[in-house]
Amino acid sequence: MPATPATYPMAFEDYVKVIYAHTEWQPEPITSSVLAGRLGLAASSVTEMVKKLGANGLVDHVRYGAITLTPDGAALALRMLRRHRLIETWLVQHYGYAWDEVHDEAEVLEHALSDRLLDKIDDELGRPTRDPHGDPIPSKAGVISQPAALLLRDAVVGERVVVVRISDRDSLLLRHLEAESVVLDRALEVRSRDPFVVQLEVQDGERTLAPDALVSIWVSREEPSRVK
Template sequence: MKTSPPSSSIEDYVKVIYSFTEWQDKPITSSQLAQRLGVANSSVSEMVRKLKDQGLVDHQPYSAITLTADGVRLALLMVRRHRLIETFLVQELGYRWDEVHDEAELLEHAVSDTFIERMAAKLGNPVRDPHGDPIPAADGSVLMPTAYRMNELDDGHTGRITRISDENPELLRYLAAEEIDLDAAIEVIGRRPFGGALVVRIGPGPGGREVDLAEEVASALWVHSEVAHAGCSVEAR
C-alpha cells in the first residue's frame, strides 16, 4: 500500500520545530509553536497529537516538543527546499532578503524534488541561504558554523557576521539601510552606560565605522569567531 505524502501543515510544523532549535539547545513549547505559526493553542495540541501518532515528534503533556529521527529527516527536507528557494529568489530573480520568506513558504510545497535538485545545481549547490542559515545537503547533512549571538560577546571580540535572523522583515530592511550584511567584519567595542546600546565597529581595522545596536538588533546577529573556524557536521539518523 502506497503511503500518502505528508500534508503541507505537517511539513510546516516539523520545519518550525527544527528551526527553533537549530541555533539553540532549548526545545520548543506548544505556546511558542502556536505563536510562530500564528494559530491557536488548541490547533497546535491537535496537530502535535497527530505528529506523535505518525512518529514524527516526542511529546508528553505540559512538556516541550522534540522531533524524532523521522521528524528530523522530514524537517531537513523542507528546510532545504525553503532555503534553496529563498536563495534562488535573491540571486536569480532580484528579490530583497526581507521579501523571500513568504514567497518560499508558498513555493516549497508546490515544487517537485526534481525541481529542487535542478535549482540547487543551477545555484552551484550553496551551503547557506541569504540570511546565513545553513542549507542541508541532499543527503540530510548540515554544516553548522561555530557562531555566537553578538549581544553575548565580550568587549574586544572580533569576527564576521555569519547569520542574521529573518524573523523580522523590518529589522532586515534596517540592516540593509545601515549596510550591515553577512560576512561583514565586526569588533565589539562595549556597551553604552546604564544598559544602553551595544557599540560595534563594522568593517576591517581602524577604517571601520562605529555603530550603536539596540538589543533586538544585536540579538539577531550571529558572529563567526576568527579564532574558531571549524564547523560541526550534523546528520539526521
C-alpha cells in the first residue's frame, strides 16, 4: 500500500513542489540540471534524490531527460502548494507581511502546521483561490483552477490586459513593481516597446519597465471582476 503524503520526508515534499511549479505557467519540462539550479543544489545530489523519488513512485525520469510527476507525485505537490500559498496569504492578510517577504516564511511553516490548523486558516481567510502573487491555491481535494494567461512579453502594442500573476522568485522585482503600481488585477496597456524598454499605461500614468521584467508578469485578455 503506498505511503500517505504525511509520511514522506520533507525533502520529497520540496522536490515535487518545485517540479510541479516549474510547468505550472509554461510548457517546458524540467530536467535534473534545471531542478538543481532551482533548488541551489549540486547536480549529483539532485540526481540521487530523483532516483529516490522514482523508487517511491513519485516521479518518472529517463536519464538525461525530463522529470515528470506520477499521479501520486502530483497529489503530494498540490498538497504542498496548497499549504505554501495559504500560508503566504495568511501572513499578508493577518500579519502585515509584504508580498515580497512571505516566500521564505512559508517554506518553513508549510512543513510545520497541522492539517487541522491549515483548515482553520483556510476558513478564516474565506477559502481564497489565489495567493498574493496570483498563483492558484489548490482546494483540499486537490483541485486547482488556473486562469488563461500569457506573459506580458507576448502582449502586443496597443493591447489592453490585466495582471493575473507575478512571479515571486525575485523579491527586488516585486518591490519595484509594487512601487510602479504593477500589481494583481491592475489593467495595463502596452504603449510601445523596443529592445531596451517597454512603455505601459497604468491607471495613474505611464510606466517604463525593462524587458526582463516582462517574463515575470502574466496577464489576461479577459478582465476579472476585481479590476483595480
